[in-house]
Amino acid sequence: MAESFFCFGLGYSASVLARRLLAEGWRVAGTARSEEQCDSLRAQGIAAVPFEPGRPLDPALLDGVTHLLSSVPPGADGDPVLDAHFSHIAGCESLAWIGYLSTTGVYGDWRGVWVDEDSPLRPSHDRAWRRVIAEQRWIDLKRLHGKPVHLFRLAGIYGPGRSVLDDIRRNAIQRIVKKRQVFGRIHVDDIATVLRASMERPTPGAVYNVTDDLPAAPADVTAFACDLLGVEPPPAVPFEAIRDQMSPMQLTFWMDSKKVRNDRIKSELGVVLAYPDYQSGLRAVLAAERGGE
Numbered sequence: 411m412a413e414s415f416f417c418f419g420l421g422y423s424a425s426v427l428a429r430r431l432l433a434e435g436w437r438v439a440g441t442a443r444s445e446e447q448c449d450s451l452r453a454q455g456i457a458a459v460p461f462e463p464g465r466p467l468d469p470a471l472l473d474g475v476t477h478l479l480s481s482v483p484p485g486a487d488g489d490p491v492l493d494a495h496f497s498h499i500a501g502c503e504s505l506a507w508i509g510y511l512s513t514t515g516v517y518g519d520w521r522g523v524w525v526d527e528d529s530p531l532r533p534s535h536d537r538a539w540r541r542v543i544a545e546q547r548w549i550d551l552k553r554l555h556g557k558p559v560h561l562f563r564l565a566g567i568y569g570p571g572r573s574v575l576d577d578i579r580r581n582a583i584q585r586i587v588k589k590r591q592v593f594g595r596i597h598v599d600d601i602a603t604v605l606r607a608s609m610e611r612p613t614p615g616a617v618y619n620v621t622d623d624l625p626a627a628p629a630d631v632t633a634f635a636c637d638l639l640g641v642e643p644p645p646a647v648p649f650e651a652i653r654d655q656m657s658p659m660q661l662t663f664w665m666d667s668k669k670v671r672n673d674r675i676k677s678e679l680g681v682v683l684a685y686p687d688y689q690s691g692l693r694a695v696l697a698a699e700r701g702g703e
Contacts, residue, residue, distance in 0.1 A: 412436075412437060412474075412476075413431075413436045413437070413476050413477065414436065414437040414438075414439075414474050414475045414476050414477070414504075415427075415428065415431050415436050415437070415438045415439070415440075415475070415476070415477045415478075415479070416439050416440055416471065416472060416475040416477075416478050416479075417438075417439075417440035417441070417478075417479040417480070417481065418440065418441050418461060418478075418479070418480040418481065418482050418491045419440070419441060419442075419461075419480060419481035419482040419491075420440040420441060420442050420447075420451055420456065420458060420481075421442075421481055422567065422569070422572060422598060423481060423511065423564070423567055423598050423601050423602075424440070424479060424481045424511070425451070425456075426569075426598050426599060426601065426602040427479070427601070427602040427605050427606065428440065428451075428456055429454065429456075430602055430606060431606075432454070432455055432456060437457075438455070438456045438457070439456065439457035439458065439459075439471065439475075440456065440457075440458055440459075440479075441458065441459055441460065441461035441467070441482075442458050442459075442460060442461070443460065443461075443462075444460060445460055448460055459471070461482075461490075462490075463485060463487070463490035463493070463494075464490070464493075464494075465494075466494035466495060467494070467495070469495070469498040472495075472498055472499065472502050473502075473504075474504050475502060475504055475505060476504055476505065476506045476507070477505070477506060477507045477508075477509075477609055478499065478502075478505055478507070478508045478509070479508075479509045479510075479511070479605065480509070480510050480511065480548075481511040483540075483541070483544075484540040484541060484543065484544040485540070486536075486540070488540075488543070488544075488547075489543075489544040489547055489548075492544070492547050492548070496547070496551070499551060499557065500551055500554070500555040500557065505557060505558060506558060506612065507558050507560070507608070507609050507612045508548070508551065508557055508558055508559045508560065509559075509560050509561075509562060509605055509608065509609075510544070510545065510548040510559065510560070510561050510562065511562050511564055512541050512544070512545050512561055512562060512563045512564065513538070513541055513563055513564055514563045514564065514565050514593070514594065514619060514621060514668070514670045515533065515534075515537070515538040515541060515666065516531045516533055516538055516541050516542050516545065516563060517529055517530075517531060517532070517533075517563075517666070517668055517670070518531070518532035518533045518534045518538065518666055518668075519532075519534050519665060519666040519667060519668065520666075520667065520668035520669075521590060521667055521668075522590040522591075522592050522667045522668065522669065523668065523669065524668070524669045524670075524671055525668050525669070525670055525671065526619065526670075526671040526673070526674070527563075527617045527618065527619055527671075527674055534662070534665040534666050535662045535665060537662065538662075545561055548561065549561070549615065552614055552615050557614070558612050558614040559614060559615065560608055560612070560613070560614070560615075560616050560617075560618070561616070561617040561618070562601075562604065562605065562608075562617075562618050562620050563617065563618065563619050563620065563670075564596060564601060564620045564621070565593065565594035565595050565596045565619075565620065565621035565622070565670060566593060566594065566595040566596070567595075567596060567598055567601065568595055568596075568597060568598070568688075568691065568692075568695070569597055569598030569599065569691075569695060570598075570695050570698050570699060572598075573635075573692060573695050574631055574632055574635040574692070575635050575638070575639065575692060575695060575696060575699075578632070578635055578636060578639055578641065579639070583632060583644065584644055584647050584652070585628075585629045585632045585633065585643055585644045585645065585646050585647060586628060586629060586646075586647050586648075586649050586652065586664075587627070587629045587646045587647065587648055587649065588627075588648075588649035588664060588667075590667050591627055591628065591649070591664065591667045592625045592626060592627050592667055592668070592669060593625055593626075593628075593666070593667065593668065593669075593670075594621035594622055594624075594625045594669070594670045594672075595621070595622055595626075595631075595688050595691070596620050596621050596622055597622070597683075597684065597685040597691040597694070597695075599684055599685070600620070600622070600681075600683050600684055600685055601620055603681060603683070603684065604618065604620050604675050604679065604681055607675070607679035607680060607681050608679055611678070611679055611680070613678065616674075616678070617674075618674055618675050618678075618679070619670050619671060619672050619674065619675070620672070620675065621670045621672050622672070622683060622685065622686050622687055622688065622691070623672065623683065623686040623687055624686065624687035624688060624689075625668075625669040625670065626687075626688060629646060631688050631692075632644070634688065634689060634692065635692055638692060638693065638696055639696075649664060
């Protein structure tokens with residue numbers, strides 16, 4: 411059977427993997443939020459259709475699919491992909507691999523200490539709790555129906571066109587300092603590398619942290635990015651001085667502090683990160699941007 415990839419949510423991260431598979435000769439299809447986004451994907455050779463919560467797709471789109479990925483986040487009402495297509499995925503006999511993109515936010519706050527895939531999940535806010543519930547529902551596809559499900563908990567995603575460099579250029583960043591505040595990041599190309607490696611070495615039920623080797627404080631990353639761009643970093647602002655000015659969504663970003671181990675993607679999948687720290691990743695992003703000027 412020819413390898414066929416279908417992705418619910420061909421956004422910033424998943425589309426990198428889709429393009430890699432397309433270049434390898436795979437049949438690639440999936441969903442996007444709007445007809446305009448679908449047109450852009452179709453121009454790249456990807457068969458894309460719009461998908462909205464509450465509006466199921468034609469189940470025939472999954473016929474013959476060997477590898478399935480979902481990057482669609484859960485909403486207040488649940489996971490829209492599973493709400494619409496749990497039974498269709500459960501009944502798809504051709505599937506050799508399923509991946510679900512979650513977040514390291516499911517671990518909650520660990521006050522800057524290390525966690526791994528076996529650490530307890532103790533989310534700090536509603537959005538992270540929804541992720542935990544969604545993870546369990548995806549795992550139910552394996553538990554109840556024997557489907558080859560894999561969970562990928564992603565750290566803060568960045569890459570060309572979506573990094574602290576862009577925020578600095580827009581003058582849309584503050585250098586906020588909070589004691590013991592650290593978290594990991596992951597370059598979008600490395601996400602695709604991890605997913606591709608898992609496809610080659612499927613281990614149904616496996617959970618993988620997808621993060622770099624160097625958890626760091628946001629203020630340090632901002633200062634480094636400013637240095638790369640040759641601009642003065644904004645003044646350091648204590649978190650306590652501006653927390654009352656933040657929206658509830660912004661505050662969730664500052665609720666958790668942890669260092670997330672990524673040993674499993676190396677030992678089980680043989681992954682070598684192209685960008686093992688934010689310094690090498692941001693240098694590569696800047697070089698790619700300047701190469702396109």
